[in-house]
Each structure stands twice: as C-alpha cells, then as structure tokens.
Amino acid sequence: MTPGTAGTKAGIGPPLAEVDTPALLIDVDVLEANIATMATLMAGSPLRYRPHTKTHKSPVIAQMQTAAGADGVCCAKLAEARILAAGGCDDILITSPVVGAHKAAGLVELATTARVAVVADDAGNAAELEAAAAAVGVTLRVLIEIDVGQGRCGVRDIEDVLRLAERVAASPSLDLAGVQGYQGAIQLDPSYAERRAGTELAHERLLRFTTRLRDAGLPVGVRTGGGTGTLAIDLTLPALSELQPGSYVFMDTVYGSLQWSQEPGSTPPFASALSVLATVISRPEAGTAIIDAGHKALSADGGTPQPLTESQCTFAFAGDEHARLDFDGPCPLALGDTVAVTPSHCDTTVNLHDIFTVVRAGTVEAIWQVAARGAIH
Numbered sequence: 001m002t003p004g005t006a007g008t009k010a011g012i013g014p015p016l017a018e019v020d021t022p023a024l025l026i027d028v029d030v031l032e033a034n035i036a037t038m039a040t041l042m043a044g045s046p047l048r049y050r051p052h053t054k055t056h057k058s059p060v061i062a063q064m065q066t067a068a069g070a071d072g073v074c075c076a077k078l079a080e081a082r083i084l085a086a087g088g089c090d091d092i093l094i095t096s097p098v099v100g101a102h103k104a105a106g107l108v109e110l111a112t113t114a115r116v117a118v119v120a121d122d123a124g125n126a127a128e129l130e131a132a133a134a135a136v137g138v139t140l141r142v143l144i145e146i147d148v149g150q151g152r153c154g155v156r157d158i159e160d161v162l163r164l165a166e167r168v169a170a171s172p173s174l175d176l177a178g179v180q181g182y183q184g185a186i187q188l189d190p191s192y193a194e195r196r197a198g199t200e201l202a203h204e205r206l207l208r209f210t211t212r213l214r215d216a217g218l219p220v221g222v223r224t225g226g227g228t229g230t231l232a233i234d235l236t237l238p239a240l241s242e243l244q245p246g247s248y249v250f251m252d253t254v255y256g257s258l259q260w261s262q263e264p265g266s267t268p269p270f271a272s273a274l275s276v277l278a279t280v281i282s283r284p285e286a287g288t289a290i291i292d293a294g295h296k297a298l299s300a301d302g303g304t305p306q307p308l309t310e311s312q313c314t315f316a317f318a319g320d321e322h323a324r325l326d327f328d329g330p331c332p333l334a335l336g337d338t339v340a341v342t343p344s345h346c347d348t349t350v351n352l353h354d355i356f357t358v359v360r361a362g363t364v365e366a367i368w369q370v371a372a373r374g375a376i377h
C-alpha cells in the first residue's frame, strides 16, 4: 500500500502479520471513538475547541477532528503549519512565538494563502511580525501569550500584557485576535487535587489579565489554552473560551493512568489508540524475550512503555533497536511472535516514525504519513 493513500476497505487489507516491525499502529476504531467522545464533551459546553496537532502531526487526523466539530487546529511550529495547510487545514494557530525576520517572512507568506494566527509575548517580535506582514500586504492575526503559571513562554506582568496588546491593536498590519494562557506544567500531575488547584490558579490569573485588557478598552477575542490533562477541569471554569487538547486522540500510559475527575478511581473517557508493534527477535533465556523496538521506535521521556502481553512482564530499553521483556515465569512468546507496546508519551513516539499503519479489526486499512514528522522548526 502506498503511504498517504487511503488504502483498502476495512476487513480486506493485509493482515497485521504482514506488517514490517517496528511499526506505529493506530487502532482506528479507538481513534474515531476518542474524536467522537471529545465532540460530545464539547457539544455540552459553551467552550469551543481547537485540537493540538503536535500529537499526531497528520493533516488526515486534523481533518477528522475538524469534521467532528473542532474550530480549527493548533500546531507548535511554522514548519508544522505549512504541512497542515498543504494538507487542507484552513484555520491554524501556531502556539509558540515565531521569532526572527526570516521566520516572520515565512509566516506571512503562509498567511497569504491560509488562515493562520500566531502567539507573541514580546514587543520586538510584534514589530518583526508587523514589518513582515506589511511587506506582503496581509493582516496577521496575533494572540498575546500570557504565562499563567507554566514558566515557559508568555508575558508575566499584567502591565506588560496591556502594553503589548495595545501595540498589536494599534498596528495597521496586525490584528489582536485574543490571548493564549496554557498551563502545561500541571497537565500530567497524577494528583487530581493538585491539577485542579493549578488549573484554578491559571484561570484566575488569565481572568485578571483579560479583565485588565477589557477595562482598558481592548477587544480580548479568543481566550485559548488547556490540554487533555486539565480538560475536565477547564470545562468547569470561566477564563478560557477555547481548549487545545492534543493527546486525547491517541492517549499513552501516562495520560491513561490519570484520575480524571474528583471521583477517586475515575479514568479518562479516552482510550489508547496508539501502539508500536514489535517482533521477538531473540529468546536468550527462559523468561526473557528481546524485541526489535528500542529508543528509535519508542520515546523514553515519558517513562517506561507498556507491553500488551497476556502474562505480566517488565519492559526495559536495551539500546536503540532493542528492548527486553522479562516475565516472572516462562516467557509465553516465541521467536517471530509480535507484541504491541503502548508508548509512555504519544507525541515524541509519533515523531520517531514516518508512517502510521492504520488497523481496523486486525487488518490494515490504510497507511497515513506522519506528514509533519521532523517539522520542528
């Protein structure tokens, strides 16, 4: 099957046994269910949503998300935005500042053909964007990024936010389109109580800042932020008008283990749609299998991936191309058997692969490109 083509219909594609490993698999039934669940959650809320595509880097999945009701998509970098636009996405927010005259020129060039917006947290950057936009005769939509507690990008001081918003609003080639307040530091906090407290603080801060802008007579526009880990909490709080969840489409071991709501033991309403299929390539000991997926197939920044085996085993990376599965008793896997492994962090695992092998009910339905793989600039 040619990468990027729709492939064959469900049930008549090649069986999984014919897939070369290691392979990045999507269980498309689960992917579709996750997208539908998000649409249902958001339909019951006055908030809008704009999924973050840094998770999947795929215009195909982005289009599935907008077809389900999302207002558009987010991406992290200009290079990702170009690929999304080329893949048919027509409303794109770049959630990191685009800095430098060369980058600004690339951004406004994209803005001549696609509906694109960008965040900014610096007056010098605003001047750079303004000059680039004026040079090609476009009006560039800019959102002021406010640091709501993450300590990454974002203006920290309330009067600095006001000054920057006034600067953008006064520009003939920039359009003050709103604010971004994303609290990424708490998305994966295993304690629901701490995630809730951190989200409340972030909302309070964003509300204070946007009130200051409104009191100064500035239009606030969209108030965007939030992620999968704080979704259930963001939906109950007032500061954001648009949510940016990314990981919900695939999930991973870390997100899958979060307590979802204040109910002890509550689990996320999204299931694991992503795995890496690996083959047993050595059986050196009775209780051990070596598989052909190591650091080049599975990321490690989120912790240890989880093999989906009938018997309990521990996973340990054994190099770039290998991992070791150690079973308590005899290893139930034979040489040549395959095993699916759930990544600990979906975003960084996806960026290791060129293609998704899309599987429905045990057969390969399509191959999708990880089109923005490596688009990190």
Ligand SMILES: Cc1ncc(COP(=O)(O)O)c(C=O)c1O
Pocket: 052, 054, 055, 074, 095, 182, 184, 187, 225, 226, 227, 228, 229, 244, 245, 246, 247, 248
């Ligand atoms: C600015 C921004 N918004 C939203 C998200 C989505 O977060 P998640 O994948 O946790 O849903 C991220 C993820 O890193 C982000 O950086």
